[in-house]
Amino acid sequence: MPNVGKPSKGCKNCRDRKVKCDQKRPSCTQCVRISKECFGYRDPLSMMFKNESEVVARRAKIRYAELTKKSNQATTAAAAAAAVESSPKPYHLDPNSPSSGSDSESSAEQLALKTWLASQTRFVKKGIAPSLEDQAIGFFFSNYVQKPTFVPRGEFDFLSEMLDHPETKKIVHSSVAAAGLASLATSTKSPAVMKRAQEEYVKALSMTNKALQSTETALKDGTLVSVIMLGLYENFAFQSKGSLASWAKHVRGACTLLSMRGVDQLKHSLGRRIFQQFYGTVLLVALETRTPIPQDLCDIWETTTDMRDYSSFGKLWTTEMVRLIRRAIDLSQDNKSSPLTILAAASQLDTELQSLMAWIPNIWRYETKALRWPVDYVYGETYHIYTDPWILQMWNNLRACRLVLHGIILSSITKDANTNTTLDAEPVPVLSESQAHTQSSISKHIITTTVAEVCASAPQILGQIPFPDMESLSSQSDADLPTFNFHPYPPGTFSNSSKTTYPHHLIWPLYAIGDSPLCPPDLREWCIRVLYYIALKIGTRQAVVLADDLKSSGLRGKTTEVGDGELHPVRTLRDMHGMEE
Numbered sequence: 001m002p003n004v005g006k007p008s009k010g011c012k013n014c015r016d017r018k019v020k021c022d023q024k025r026p027s028c029t030q031c032v033r034i035s036k037e038c039f040g041y042r043d044p045l046s047m048m049f050k051n052e053s054e055v056v057a058r059r060a061k062i063r064y065a066e067l068t069k070k071s072n073q074a075t076t077a078a079a080a081a082a083a084v085e086s087s088p089k090p091y092h093l094d095p096n097s098p099s100s101g102s103d104s105e106s107s108a109e110q111l112a113l114k115t116w117l118a119s120q121t122r123f124v125k126k127g128i129a130p131s132l133e134d135q136a137i138g139f140f141f142s143n144y145v146q147k148p149t150f151v152p153r154g155e156f157d158f159l160s161e162m163l164d165h166p167e168t169k170k171i172v173h174s175s176v177a178a179a180g181l182a183s184l185a186t187s188t189k190s191p192a193v194m195k196r197a198q199e200e201y202v203k204a205l206s207m208t209n210k211a212l213q214s215t216e217t218a219l220k221d222g223t224l225v226s227v228i229m230l231g232l233y234e235n236f237a238f239q240s241k242g243s244l245a246s247w248a249k250h251v252r253g254a255c256t257l258l259s260m261r262g263v264d265q266l267k268h269s270l271g272r273r274i275f276q277q278f279y280g281t282v283l284l285v286a287l288e289t290r291t292p293i294p295q296d297l298c299d300i301w302e303t304t305t306d307m308r309d310y311s312s313f314g315k316l317w318t319t320e321m322v323r324l325i326r327r328a329i330d331l332s333q334d335n336k337s338s339p340l341t342i343l344a345a346a347s348q349l350d351t352e353l354q355s356l357m358a359w360i361p362n363i364w365r366y367e368t369k370a371l372r373w374p375v376d377y378v379y380g381e382t383y384h385i386y387t388d389p390w391i392l393q394m395w396n397n398l399r400a401c402r403l404v405l406h407g408i409i410l411s412s413i414t415k416d417a418n419t420n421t422t423l424d425a426e427p428v429p430v431l432s433e434s435q436a437h438t439q440s441s442i443s444k445h446i447i448t449t450t451v452a453e454v455c456a457s458a459p460q461i462l463g464q465i466p467f468p469d470m471e472s473l474s475s476q477s478d479a480d481l482p483t484f485n486f487h488p489y490p491p492g493t494f495s496n497s498s499k500t501t502y503p504h505h506l507i508w509p510l511y512a513i514g515d516s517p518l519c520p521p522d523l524r525e526w527c528i529r530v531l532y533y534i535a536l537k538i539g540t541r542q543a544v545v546l547a548d549d550l551k552s553s554g555l556r557g558k559t560t561e562v563g564d565g566e567l568h569p570v571r572t573l574r575d576m577h578g579m580e581e
Contacts, residue, residue: 011038025148043147044164132196136180137163143183143538144232146501149467151390155502158273162225169222171211174204175229182236183539194237201233219261221270227254228278235504238541251285254278259296263303276304284397287325287404288508290332298326320356321394324349325401332404340431343412343439346405350446353402364391368456377464379455379526387468389501392457399450400509406443406450413440454509455523458530462537463500503534511546515553524550 008014010021014030021028027038130138146155162172181197184190208226211217231250238247258265258275265271279301286293305319331345366384374381386392413436431439459465513519514527531547534540 007042007044009041009044011041013038044160132193133177133181133200136184136193136197137176138180139184139187139539140176140180143500144504146389148390149388151388153276153390155277158270158277159225161270162221169220171204171207171226172222172229174200174207175226175233178204179229179232179236182233182541185539186236186541186544187536187539197233197237201230201237204230215260218257221274224254224257224261224274227257228274235542236540238545240545251282255282255294255297258300259294263300266300266304272304275300283322283325283329284400286329287332287400288512290329290404292333293326293329317356317359317361318394320359321398324352324356325397328401328405332408339412343409343431346408346412350402350405350409353398353405357398363387364394366392366395366457376526377529378459379523380452382456383459383465384453384456385465385468386457386460389461389467392460393502393505396454396457396505396509399454402450403447406447409443410440451513454513455526458506461501461503461506462530462533467501500537503538504540507531507534507540507543507546511550514550 008021009023011023011028011031013034013036014021014028017030019030021030021041023041031038141160144156145159147157148154159176163176178197178200181193181200185194185197204226208223208230211220211223211226217223227250231247231254234247234250258278261271261275265275279297282293282297285291301322305315328349331342331349334342334345337345364387366386368382368384370382371378384392386395413431460467510527510531514524519527528547528550531543531550535543535547
């Protein structure tokens with residue numbers, strides 16, 4: 001293959017004009033200057049490979065036809081030569097006679113035939129196959145890396161840029177390979193691949209510990225990404241709930257590195273994207289486990305509010321959402337205020353959360369569709385269609401926050417007997433009986449509705465329903481709600497070619513819903529099935545362990561209370577990550 005040079009990563013307009021593209025988001029400076037629409041940038045990883053199957057097949061057919069033609073000619077010549085040999089021959093031949101030339105031609109054709117037949121008896125060479133590590137990295141990219149689409153925010157999209165960079169250290173390749181091998185081993189149920197993953201993990205961990213011994217190398221992007229990837233490895237190789245301690249250690253280590261890197265990491269795009277993604281992860285972990293967020297990270301995040309690369313409205317909305325979630329986390333850790341004070345604060349935050357939901361632009365809203373008929377692989381009678389994977393995740397973040405808030409409200413209605421009264425005394429009510437009953441009914445109804453919304457978002461996360469293409473979105477105005485017509489297929493079937501998006505974000509919410517003692521048996525069974533599917537689809541042992549735990553708790557006869565046809569979970573999202581266990 002001829003060397004045609006390194007392909008340009010610039011946008012189409014800059015490539016056509018043969019000018020340098022600065023690749024800024026959402027539009028490059030050149031396109032803005034000439035008032036042209038910037039169509040985005042090419043993925044360097046996708047340009048590394050080209051489908052040449054049709055070209056190779058066409059060449060093979062032509063070559064086969066040529067060989068067949070030569071074979072037929074040689075066979076005819078051989079038969080003629082055999083006939084000549086069987087006939088009487090004169091004792092002397094004139095070299096200049098025509099018959100002499102014919103015999104020479106036949107001999108040449110016979111030699112060509114023998115050479116071709118000999119070549120066909122040689123062994124068939126194997127095609128070039130990617131290494132196990134390359135297959136594992138590809139598996140990880142296909143299931144965990146999400147490129148920005150409608151909203152310029154992806155997940156692990158910086159990995160392709162880092163791995164493609166010639167100066168990327170071996171530590172990044174090794175840590176990504178370890179995580180990829182672990183997920184591939186779980187998906188294929190291969191002990192041999194898992195053994196290889198453990199070997200790569202030990203190698204990556206050794207290089208990471210060595211890098212952490214020096215402040216200069218500890219603050220590099222590669223070291224931080226390696227720590228994050230090793231934390232993912234712990235999730236993929238999850239053996240029991242005790243594995244949470246190893247995972248939590250990597251999370252705390254990454255938080256420490258982010259704090260040490262300070263605001264300087266925000267000066268370049270790569271460092272800023274790594275920080276934004278991991279800060280979101282830390283935020284959700286803190287919300288679900290009710291653990292504090294390092295104040296240094298909060299201060300650094302506030303600095304990023306002036307550096308966002310999407311529309312002003314979306315920036316303001318996302319900023320307010322993160323601040324509201326952070327206030328909910330602080331409230332969940334309040335052990336000094338009175339229950340009545342905490343209840344009032346939680347109610348106020350819930351009111352603000354509802355206002356924030358109403359403030360979402362129409363194009364970011366989802367559409368609710370009714371099922372044509374009941375199906376086992378979709379829980380309930382409706383499902384949601386969202387315009388973008390990131391927007392879907394933002395909605396579920398708000399739902400997780402609301403579940404926590406109403407869990408706080410329910411627990412604040414009555415004081416804890418162990419801390420406010422003696423062991424034999426009754427809990428001290430903070431509201432009148434009628435007020436407590438009314439507020440309890442409201443909170444339980446909201447929890448029930450929110451749980452149903454989380455379940456309705458699952459089909460699109462699992463790839464049963466595709467996300468709309470960019471053309472259909474561009475035709476939608478912000479004043480109109482999006483309208484799409486899809487029907488969910490069974491997950492993992494050939495009828496559906498959609499890619500799963502963020503399925504790992506469903507693991508802990510589904511476990512928390514199914515682990516509630518008030519969860520209906522059919523919902524718990526659905527959560528177990530979905531967890532098993534996610535485990536095999538994206539290769540994470542964490543989902544297997546949690547599904548097994550739900551199954552064993554169901555076999556032990558966990559009681560379920562359902563009143564008025566509603567689900568009443570009391571400890572919704574309690575200890576969803578269990579980092580401090």
